[in-house]
């Protein structure tokens with residue numbers, strides 16, 4: 001089919017063009033013709049449109065016909081308009097609309113135990129990269145354990161990489177956080193809670209101590225494929241890298257950057273959320289940690305979508321409290337703090353429910 005001298009595409013021809021998977025647009029050599037060709041392609045669907053570039057060898061179709069040129073060869077040489085690495089708003093338009101219509105869903109899974117975190121972060125979204133840091137012994141593992149348990153209880157498929165503490169210790173903490181009571185003094189409840197815990201979509205990597213990023217990524221990729229993992233936790237990067245003192249700092253920075261790059265690429269490519277626990281550099285105890293306190297170069301802070309810092313004021317002031325600071329939030333930009341009030345009997349930082357004390361629990365700590 002050939003249309004000559006068209007400045008605009010008549011509506012009535014659109015249905016008759018629907019049957020074709022490839023459309024070649026061959027227009028004149030002036031700016032108006034180029035604009036028309038591009039507009040036509042938008043209407044017709046850019047991924048099936050091909051352009052003939054009007055150059056000396058193939059001028060406008062009418063001239064080529066008069067000149068008795070090989071029209072078939074010119075049309076066969078037409079180049080696709082569409083490129084897999086380039087897009088336009090018209091292709092994104094539906095996605096934008098559906099994001100707006102499903103705003104709640106797009107914001108991610110909300111924590112049941114941390115309403116304050118929902119207010120700041122809005123939710124836990126696939127495809128993002130989070131860094132958690134905090135002083136030694138401040139409760140990074142205990143917090144991350146409850147944070148991920150909360151999500152797993154809502155159906156977020158979770159893969160734990162606990163390089164520092166044994167999986168049995170971690171699972172014990174999570175089980176206690178789920179039960180809300182210390183199970184060593186409530187052994188009769190163990191089977192009931194263990195049965196529930198077994199049903200959670202939780203997987204644990206069996207690595208302990210130093211492990212190469214290649215081997216870890218292979219396990220993570222496998223789990224992502226087989227179990228559709230939505231959240232991976234690495235606790236912590238320093239233990240995964242190995243803590244040998246002979247390793248020079250420069251090497252360690254470089255190694256950490258390579259680990260961060262691998263996980264960042266994985267998040268985006270596999271639409272999975274990764275949370276890395278990273279120790280801070282050595283700083284004076286009196287100072288608050290900042291995003292610059294994270295061990296290593298600037299890569300961790302640049303690549304992260306979210307940066308969470310446990311600030312431990314108990315170390316520096318008598319009435320000081322512990323809180324979680326959201327120091328970076330790419331999704332909404334909101335920053336802020338969530339108080340971390342620890343309940344020792346349930347190992348929980350979640351909001352306190354008024355409960356009747358039983359013999360197995362100790363009074364709430366503030």
Ligand SMILES: Nc1ncnc2c1ncn2[C@@H]1O[C@H](COP(=O)(O)OP(=O)(O)OP(=O)(O)O)[C@@H](O)[C@H]1O
Pocket residue numbers: 134135136137138139140141142143164322340341342347
């Ligand atoms: N707010 C808190 N108040 C009192 N004890 C706490 C608090 N948070 C955590 N703990 C306890 O402190 C201990 C250390 O916590 P955890 O292992 O989670 O810290 P960490 O920051 O991961 O440590 P590390 O720096 O060694 O990796 C645990 O026994 C935990 O139960």
